[in-house]
Amino acid sequence: MQRNLNKLANTTYDLLIVGGGITGACAAWDASLRGLSVALVDKVDFGSATSAASGKIIHGGLRYMQYGALHRARESLHERMVFQKIAPHFVHPIPFLIPTYGHLLKGKEILTLGMTLYDLLGLDKNNSKAPEKTIPRHRVLSRNKVLELFPDIDRVGITGGILYYDCQMHNPERLTLSFLLTANNAGADLVNYVKVKEFHKKDNRVTGVKAEDTITGEKFDIQARVVLNASGPWMHSLLRPLKRVEPRVNLQFSKGIHIITRSLTKNCALALATKHSHAGALVNRGGRHFFIIPWRNHSLIGTTNVPFEGRPDDKMVTERDILGLLQEINAAYPAASLKRQDVAFFYGGLYPDDIKRSVGDAYQGARKDQIVDHSTNEGIDGLISALSVKYTTARKLAQRTINLVFRKLGYKPPECLTEKTPIHGGKIERFNDFLFAETERNASRLKKDITRNLIYNYGTAYAKVLGHADKNPGWCETIHAQLPIINAQVIHAVRDEMAQKLTDVVFRRTGLGTVGDPGEAALQTCAYTMAGELGWDAQKIQRELMEVREVFSPSP
Structure with a gap:
């Protein structure tokens, strides 16, 4: 998965998705599998906001039972089963x-x-x-x-x-990324750190966006027949420049x-x-x-x-x-x-949250996903917004959304394939058997906890991570004495998973920092490894380290 801004700027896509959280990731995967040409951009890193802030549970919707919403509980139970089947390592x-x-x-x-x-x-x-x-x-x-x-x-x-x-x-950040990797394998063009500045319109139709690469400052246009706003909490701010739009998304x-x-x-x-x-x-x-x-x-x-x-x-x-x-x-x-x-x-x-939340501090989280076709009430064609209320049902929401995209394009929606298609690294029939066999097979080369960690995070694709270590045995060494994370994962993150910043590697590619500050030595190891790949100078390394340290410090 490589950043290719030139291709983004010189292709007219069937679908452009704004937002690389789990909603956008599932939509990109679904649309690509069904044959659409797809681009996806996120203004920061993929899956770095709401999708990374969950309770790490794919749940069956037990809380819906309290509200008598049996159909939502049923849907959640089904989707939980689907997740186990298509992502058995996660x-x-x-x-x-x-x-x-x-x-x-x-x-x-x-x-x-x-x-x-x-x-x-x-x-x-x-x-x-x-x-x-x-x-x-x-x-x-x-x-x-x-x-x-x-x-x-x-x-x-x-x-x-x-x-x-x-x-x-096991790792929701990598699970979101794996949906995107699967979409990329199916032909989708994905780029992180690209901010949408405004929509392009012709008459009453959105035809694309004006975008900016936040890393280089380069500005360019992306053309698309349909644009999907999957930006979550940023949904209204993205829609606001379309002054005729009074968004029907209840936020x-x-x-x-x-x-x-x-x-x-x-x-x-x-x-x-x-x-x-x-x-x-x-x-x-x-x-x-x-x-x-x-x-x-x-x-x-x-x-x-x-x-x-x-x-x-x-x-x-x-x-x-x-x-x-x-x-x-x-x-x-x-x-x-x-x-x-x-x-x-x-x-x-x-x-x-529920737009009708009662006064006071009683919790009443939203229970219904939202899909809005902005041509219906606002008169803006070529633009859809989708908002998921939980990680578990994002795949189903994407299915319904892509069905609408096909109808907007004038086609009958083909069969959705995501319920039975394993995601990247997920073609594993019996996970425990696979885990045991691969751990034993690598026993002479790797400690068992390292192999286990690789399989839990990459599934069958872990061999590609180890492929980097074949060229440099030192990359099999752990970054931290108490954590089974190896240098090859950092190399893989930069070369194959579009990691652009140290925070991408520490929090979303390796999980090095997700159970606490791993210490200055481990962070510097990551930073200098990335610097060798991306050409960072000493000042850039220090800025990246400072950004990571900020994550470990709450606001006053």
Whole structure:
């Protein structure tokens, strides 16, 4: 995958996608597989905003059950199964425990009824030949069993718990990138760090955009028969220059943050209720849950949800946010006894909220994806906007959006192929068998944790990463003594995955910085390796290091 601005400027595409998060990535993949000529640009790096700020869960839509939105729960359960099938190296089952207290709405009785219906909605959830991908039915646990699993949780009034399974993404940043790599393999032209300045219009039709390469400052035009605005929180700011447009996309966002801490749980995630209610729920059990999830030998905890009134480019996480979440966690789970120094990393993002959110702090996240054809009400043809409410359903949203693109182009939509096409590195029938075989095959060359890390992040494509090390054995060396990340991954990121900045490599290509600051030595190793590939001078290296350090520092 290479940056080719000249091709962007000299091609008229069927479809230009603005935004390289999971919505744009899935749309580019789908459209390319169906034979359209596709370009995609993002003003920063691919998948660096909302798509990188999730709870790392591909979930079956359990929260929809509270609202009686059974069709949305059904869709989410189906999409979870699809993700396991097309991205088996990234998406893996994980158990969750919900402790129950008392009876009625907060007890086992109501929750068991809901979970039984939830299981029925997901009858096709195990459409895989790999036993490790099996999603078991929920289990009702006794009080003693719950306390055996989590002896430190609040015992007052506890009656037991519900154990259910969802799926976890090992690395959502690389999962988003893998959709883009698959689109690129199918012919899509993708370029990061290209900002759309304005739309080109002829009469009442959008015909392309005026763009700028933010790395070199070069300005150029991109022509397209249809433009898809998949820019998420930046959707309105992108539409605003079209002065005739009064956007029909309902946009209100809440800010959510997550923290990475020392490990609090081992093999099971824990759901604990907060004091914040689910506004609008048909069955309100008394408090929104946050989750303590085992991830890469740490705990991932979140999320907060507060109305957001700033700008999408603002730094998301403040020191106050972190301290507030710590206070909330310790109130719900005193045994955690988390302190500020226990927070190894943090991140935040903007999530679509319900435009009818009640006054106050009750959480009511948006439950419906949006697709807007701007020719319908605004009279601007050739322009579509699409907004996904969660990572899990992005593929399905893309399918519906590309169907509309075909109709806008005057064609009958051909069959969508994304439900049965593995993404880049994902052609693995039995993941555990593949993992074991490849780990053993490389045992004389690599430590097992290095091979495992490569396979979890690249799937079958890990061999291409190691191909770089064939030319320089030193690139098999780890960057950090406690992390199984090797220098060849940095080389691969620059040469094959369009990494342009140190932040791209540290946070989105290798995961080096996603469990905390790896230290100056590791960062400098990455920076000097990239400098050798991209021709950075000493000043540029220092600027890149400073940008990475900024990510590890919250706003005051």
